[in-house]
Amino acid sequence: MPDPLCRRTSLCSREAGRKGTNVNGISNAFLRWRDAGVLTRSQRYDETIESIPLRLNAIPASRTYEAVESLVCQPIEGVVDENFSSSRLLAFSQLHSSYGGSTGTYAGVKLKDEGKKVAIVERNDYLGGHIGTLYVDGEPVDYGVQGLFNTETTTKYLNRLNVQYEPLLPATLDNRYVDFRTGKTAPYDGNVVNITATLLLYSAVVSKFEGIADGSFNLPDQVPDELLMPFGQFVQRYHLEGALPLVWTFAHGSGNMLTAPTLYVLQLFGQPHVNALLRGYVRAKRGTAEVYKKAAEVLGSDVIYNSQILKVTRSDSGVTVVVRTKDDKFKQIRAKKLLVTMVPTLRNLDPFDLDQKEESVFRQWMWKNYYVGIVKNSGLPEKASIVDVDPTKAASLPHMPFVWHLDYMGVPGYHAVKIVGDSEFTESEAKELVLGGIRRMGAAGTFPISNPELATWRRHIPLTLAVSNEAVKGGFYRDLYALQGHKNTFYTGLSFCSDYSTLLWDFTNKVLEQMGV
Structure with missing residues (x-):
């Protein structure tokens, strides 16, 4: 079914629908749009109709207008209000x-x-962008953007809006590592022994890419080969394996992170992100x-x-x-x-x-499909986050599509969830990936799962925009x-x-x- 907000929006069908779904019941408003040249062709969900005549008597009465494929709106009297x-x-x-x-x-x-x-x-x-906040008995549970860099830009903006803020601290340090494909716990050393030392080493390596140091794509004409190599190869070259759990936390949106071009991983966790992490994040209190x-x-x-x-x-x-x-x-x-x-x-x-x-x-764009939501009534352990790992993959990092985390956000019974897939990964598939994974945890005896359901849900599509290496070099x-x-x-x-x-x-x-x- 076409996205109701793309150009296939059923503008004319909704106008016609006030008096019926076929041409015989079309409204005067539809006629105004026809005469203004708004309707140039129509599309049913299962077929495309090319060059439909604009004269209604040439269109079969049985033809329904379920979606408009082309809208050519002229600002004429009687149309623009x-x-x-x-x-x-x-x-x-x-x-x-x-x-x-x-x-x-x-x-x-x-x-x-x-x-x-x-x-x-x-x-x-x-308004909101990638925000998502569910209020449970007055307590906010953020499941989209959860924190902001603690910089002058951020604090000045929050102060201007009279938004109270505080340091962002994790709601829990208890992470349980589970293979969502089997529902069983999995061995994984996801702890960074010395976060500061790891960040400083990582920063020393990535800081040489000055054109992306502010998060922009100001690349030189000769794009460094290292930015185009798979990130896993980049990690091996500079012995950054110890930083992978930390990088994955911020750059999971890159999808299959170890095979993604280094450029796009660094745009999710590069120099400015390291600086922000060392300085600390803030969050809106409400x-x-x-x-x-x-x-x-x-x-x-x-x-x-x-x-x-x-x-x-x-x-x-x-x-x-x-x-x-x-x-x-x-x-x-x-x-x-x-x-x-x-x-x-x-x-x-x-x-x-x-x-x-x-x-x-x-x-030339390519992208990832990214979904977020909140799970409730799951039976997952309180005050613990569930981390998806795949022991069959390098560094135990799951491949797309995957559930990143089931994050405990400080409100008992509620876990925020983030899911990453390719551009063909559908919303229904994402929901099943979450709920199916939780049910498998119950079947495997990992946790006493009850009746998990989604309290809220949103799509962040498209996300992690990228182009081919050839396009970047070009x-x-x-x-x-x-x-x-x-x-x-x-x-x-x-x-x-x-x-x-x-x-x-x-x-x-x-x-x-x-x-x-």
């Missing part, structure tokens, strides 16, 4: 990916504080969601919630965007500049007027960064920088300087 003109910045904090908003929210708050006019388009009814609740109060009506982008037109003189809101109104937004904070995949950018230069870059990131400012469009977010909030905010500050806003 409201216009917003002369915004200095239009930020897309979300379009098709699961949850967005960390960098878009940050940019919006910063610019509003500077007296700039901002519009933020958000597909959800809340959960990470509190950060975005407070930011939403600051931004107010500058955020257009529950909205869907229909068309984006850009030029050297500015940008124009048509948005559909939750009440089926169509708003046209004109802005001087556009900041895109979602992941710029071709699917996400479908409503954009991409040119060949942009399309040739964005079509100057992909040079070409990607060269798109900043092209057609008055600028970019920030996890595809341009390491996916850690503080690093993303620092990168966003630099982009805002480039924008001159």
